[in-house]
Amino acid sequence: MPPLVTLAEISNAQSVIAGRLHRTPTVTSRYLSTLAKSPVSLKLELFQKTGSFKPRGVLNALSTLDQDARARGVISLSAGNHAQALAWGASALGVRSTIVMPRTAQQSKVDATRGYGGDVVLTDADLLETCLTIQRERNLTLIHPFDDPRVIAGQATVGMELVDDVPNVDVVVVACGGGGLLSGVATAVKLRRPSARVIGVEPEGASAMSQSVARGTPVRLDRMDTIADGLAAPFAGRLNLAHVQAYVDQMLVVTDKDIVAALGVLLERCKIVPEPAGAAAIAPLLTGALTIDPGANVAFIICGGNIDRARLKSLL
Amino acid sequence: MPPLVTLAEISNAQSVIAGRLHRTPTVTSRYLSTLAKSPVSLKLELFQKTGSFKPRGVLNALSTLDQDARARGVISLSAGNHAQALAWGASALGVRSTIVMPRTAQQSKVDATRGYGGDVVLTDADLLETCLTIQRERNLTLIHPFDDPRVIAGQATVGMELVDDVPNVDVVVVACGGGGLLSGVATAVKLRRPSARVIGVEPEGASAMSQSVARGTPVRLDRMDTIADGLAAPFAGRLNLAHVQAYVDQMLVVTDKDIVAALGVLLERCKIVPEPAGAAAIAPLLTGALTIDPGANVAFIICGGNIDRARLKSLL
Numbered sequence: 001m002p003p004l005v006t007l008a009e010i011s012n013a014q015s016v017i018a019g020r021l022h023r024t025p026t027v028t029s030r031y032l033s034t035l036a037k038s039p040v041s042l043k044l045e046l047f048q049k050t051g052s053f054k055p056r057g058v059l060n061a062l063s064t065l066d067q068d069a070r071a072r073g074v075i076s077l078s079a080g081n082h083a084q085a086l087a088w089g090a091s092a093l094g095v096r097s098t099i100v101m102p103r104t105a106q107q108s109k110v111d112a113t114r115g116y117g118g119d120v121v122l123t124d125a126d127l128l129e130t131c132l133t134i135q136r137e138r139n140l141t142l143i144h145p146f147d148d149p150r151v152i153a154g155q156a157t158v159g160m161e162l163v164d165d166v167p168n169v170d171v172v173v174v175a176c177g178g179g180g181l182l183s184g185v186a187t188a189v190k191l192r193r194p195s196a197r198v199i200g201v202e203p204e205g206a207s208a209m210s211q212s213v214a215r216g217t218p219v220r221l222d223r224m225d226t227i228a229d230g231l232a233a234p235f236a237g238r239l240n241l242a243h244v245q246a247y248v249d250q251m252l253v254v255t256d257k258d259i260v261a262a263l264g265v266l267l268e269r270c271k272i273v274p275e276p277a278g279a280a281a282i283a284p285l286l287t288g289a290l291t292i293d294p295g296a297n298v299a300f301i302i303c304g305g306n307i308d309r310a311r312l313k314s315l316l
Numbered sequence: 317m318p319p320l321v322t323l324a325e326i327s328n329a330q331s332v333i334a335g336r337l338h339r340t341p342t343v344t345s346r347y348l349s350t351l352a353k354s355p356v357s358l359k360l361e362l363f364q365k366t367g368s369f370k371p372r373g374v375l376n377a378l379s380t381l382d383q384d385a386r387a388r389g390v391i392s393l394s395a396g397n398h399a400q401a402l403a404w405g406a407s408a409l410g411v412r413s414t415i416v417m418p419r420t421a422q423q424s425k426v427d428a429t430r431g432y433g434g435d436v437v438l439t440d441a442d443l444l445e446t447c448l449t450i451q452r453e454r455n456l457t458l459i460h461p462f463d464d465p466r467v468i469a470g471q472a473t474v475g476m477e478l479v480d481d482v483p484n485v486d487v488v489v490v491a492c493g494g495g496g497l498l499s500g501v502a503t504a505v506k507l508r509r510p511s512a513r514v515i516g517v518e519p520e521g522a523s524a525m526s527q528s529v530a531r532g533t534p535v536r537l538d539r540m541d542t543i544a545d546g547l548a549a550p551f552a553g554r555l556n557l558a559h560v561q562a563y564v565d566q567m568l569v570v571t572d573k574d575i576v577a578a579l580g581v582l583l584e585r586c587k588i589v590p591e592p593a594g595a596a597a598i599a600p601l602l603t604g605a606l607t608i609d610p611g612a613n614v615a616f617i618i619c620g621g622n623i624d625r626a627r628l629k630s631l632l
Contacts, residue, residue, distance in 0.1 A: 028338075
């Protein structure tokens, strides 16, 4: 088993991002608390710079690059949120970034990535293969969207802030794509509050982590089918799986219909605009798949909000 | 001129609401800051209990009622946000509430008011007359939606929190219906930071306060025409006008089209769901009507978010 991220590494990531990213708020929801019969908190990470938690991991990873690597530039692959975060974070450090994105990516995410100064390569081919080919050709440094200890430690800062805000938290629910956020948050929460349960949520049509946990090894999906583009990772990270095996108590899957219903509730009742990936965490509360001891303090991470008007309208 | 609300009265209102309402967050916006060429903060009062700032004034007013008045019950008139706040606040104290609402009120606001335990009277007739008739018949206590010093002191707590969060604020922009929020916030801001400018924003189709300021006396509108139902007050409060005359530097008007554009920007860029009234404050930034010294610290109050899915979809 690869070494797991430590509390010292997470604390270091907190120092790296301090003053450069938002300390996002945690709020309570009367509506969801009534539904859950338990006090419900929402960590509003959709208010993070670039619209998702992703710059936490990016800044932490970029902070370790030497001058030479910075001069050569960085590369990654992403459906959009990591793309925006990497373009933004690299530009802030004067580093050139190349991001391989699927041709099916949300146009607004492609535009935003370019707007932050990233060089976007759109492809219909395998993202990782395309990315690794360009990386070798141009001698770039890969900043993996999730399967990297520096990225996991960065995303873990979400969990640190959550435990600071809700010290008596009993259940933490986190959406999962490749597993960067889930593995990071689970690590921070379990190391600081071992009694808390951590639950991961995946779309039924892109459940690489659930399948990987069940098989005990990283699974690669032949195809994905979900509206939650932010969770559409074609494989679970090897290192992420190790953290999930160590620290996550349960994986749940939800349908696209469940995710749309969750998005509607967050809009109407909580007055926030998550993207589908950002709404997924609360979907199992609405369906009843999430079981909570009455009175337990439950926290959901609303991990992203990059959705444009037209797409939002089509989902309402 | 009637006596203006004092800092002592506002501090007292802070004690009344402490622990009973949310201390709503203030966030910054990169997108709006770039647009304004100045640091922009948003006070997210749409996250307040009942979905708007209204329960601040309601709780402060209710706190002054004696046992006899509480036993008889309270009454008011409202297009929706004060209705919800009064129903919620009264129920919390075991007081019966009656709210006269226009038959054209948003159905979701009527439902929410009933859901909080309020007795709703829908009418096509004049709201205030209907309200005063029922008040006399049933010997109820009127909790006016804005023209009341206890309500103004309650709404002023928004301004106190804003100055705590942005101590160097230079410009504060607030939407205006009857003027409860505007007069309260202006009072708090000017008493604590006299150098700050306070600007009120009204819909073109319901600009009672602008007209009242221009005429020097409260103006009653013959008709109103705006999508911002939360700002559709048929008259400016007498006491509110006095506070606006004393503390507000400028009144601006915006069109419904401006408000819809502002709502879209807040949704897409700031990931929050204001109702039209809650988006109105930023509309003059987008149109250019709001002039800001470069680098001045600007704060906008996002005052409410009570809008249902169907209406939101129709506005996108």
